[in-house]
Amino acid sequence: MDMKEWEKFYNKIIEDFGFDKNKDIKSAIILNNILENADKIPIKNLKNIIEGKEVFIFGAGPSLKKHIKIIKNLNKDIPIIVADGASKAFLEEGIIPDIIVSDLDGDLNAIFECNKRGSIIVVHAHGDNIDKIKKYVPKLKNVVGSCQIPNYMELNLKNLVNFGGFTDGDRCCFLAYHFKAKKLILGGMDFGIYITKYSRPNIKSEIEIGDEIKIKKLKYAEKLINYLKNRIDIEFLK
Ligand SMILES: Nc1ncnc2c1ncn2[C@@H]1O[C@H](COP(=O)(O)OP(=O)(O)OP(=O)(O)O)[C@@H](O)[C@H]1O
Ligand SMILES: Nc1nc2c(c(=O)[nH]1)N=C(CO)CN2
Numbered sequence: 001m002d003m004k005e006w007e008k009f010y011n012k013i014i015e016d017f018g019f020d021k022n023k024d025i026k027s028a029i030i031l032n033n034i035l036e037n038a039d040k041i042p043i044k045n046l047k048n049i050i051e052g053k054e055v056f057i058f059g060a061g062p063s064l065k066k067h068i069k070i071i072k073n074l075n076k077d078i079p080i081i082v083a084d085g086a087s088k089a090f091l092e093e094g095i096i097p098d099i100i101v102s103d104l105d106g107d108l109n110a111i112f113e114c115n116k117r118g119s120i121i122v123v124h125a126h127g128d129n130i131d132k133i134k135k136y137v138p139k140l141k142n143v144v145g146s147c148q149i150p151n152y153m154e155l156n157l158k159n160l161v162n163f164g165g166f167t168d169g170d171r172c173c174f175l176a177y178h179f180k181a182k183k184l185i186l187g188g189m190d191f192g193i194y195i196t197k198y199s200r201p202n203i204k205s206e207i208e209i210g211d212e213i214k215i216k217k218l219k220y221a222e223k224l225i226n227y228l229k230n231r232i233d234i235e236f237l238k
């Protein structure tokens with residue numbers, strides 16, 4: 001995504017959620033530094049997986065399991081990109097995603113298990129996950145770093161990319177758009193007000209109404225995916 005375009009979304013998000021831009025910058029610098037010595041992979045590995053292909057992209061909404069079952073029955077060899085804790089649902093179904101896009105607030109056991117078994121992890125730095133970045137990134141392998149600050153190039157953060165996008169789910173889509181996927185086929189992208197245990201590992205029931213902030217985040221996710229609809233072919237699984 002063009003960073004001038006992203007900056008407009010980003011400024012609105014910062015204002016709307018009251019996030020601290022300086023903390024986003026701090027987090028990006030910390031992730032960039034950790035990646036200097038971590039088990040990172042070249043960005044072209046993502047390009048090789050995605051370019052010119054149809055890709056499945058999965059969020060962690062209530063339709064997640066139903067949609068995994070649909071793609072299992074299709075039995076097609078299509079790259080799978082998943083948002084954070086949606087990886088747990090794939091693991092339960094015996095599927096290892098090709099790429100997991102995460103700010104490390106999903107089910108970490110599932111993320112580490114998928115990572116051990118081959119998933120590339122695109123770890124996102126934002127102002128509210130600095131401790132998780134410090135704790136977990138050195139223990140992961142095959143990592144790509146992402147951030148949300150528009151001016152990361154000027155700061156010379158060589159180990160990071162900003163593909164555009166805000167929540168894990170819409171960032172999966174921006175990543176696939178960045179690497180020129182032919183088509184995005186979306187599952188588990190319900191948006192709305194209901195969240196699952198795959199999105200919030202500590203909730204008691206399978207599905208609950210999300211808190212106000214989560215619901216607002218999901219509105220942005222939908223808005224950002226709508227932005228992409230004019231730019232790339234997108235299908236929603238039903
Ligand atoms: N109804 C839904 N509930 C949860 N996630 C959804 C839903 N619909 C779409 N998604 C997508 O699935 C992704 C799941 O990732 P995750 O639950 O870790 O969210 P996140 O982006 O880290 O936000 P948060 O900071 O609120 O956890 C979301 O980012 C969102 O884009
Ligand atoms: N500063 C900040 N940035 C974010 C946050 C968050 O909680 N704080 N959550 C995100 C995932 O939805 C993406 N970006």
Ligand SMILES: [Mg+2]
Pocket residue numbers: 084085102103104105106168
């Ligand atoms: Mg997350």
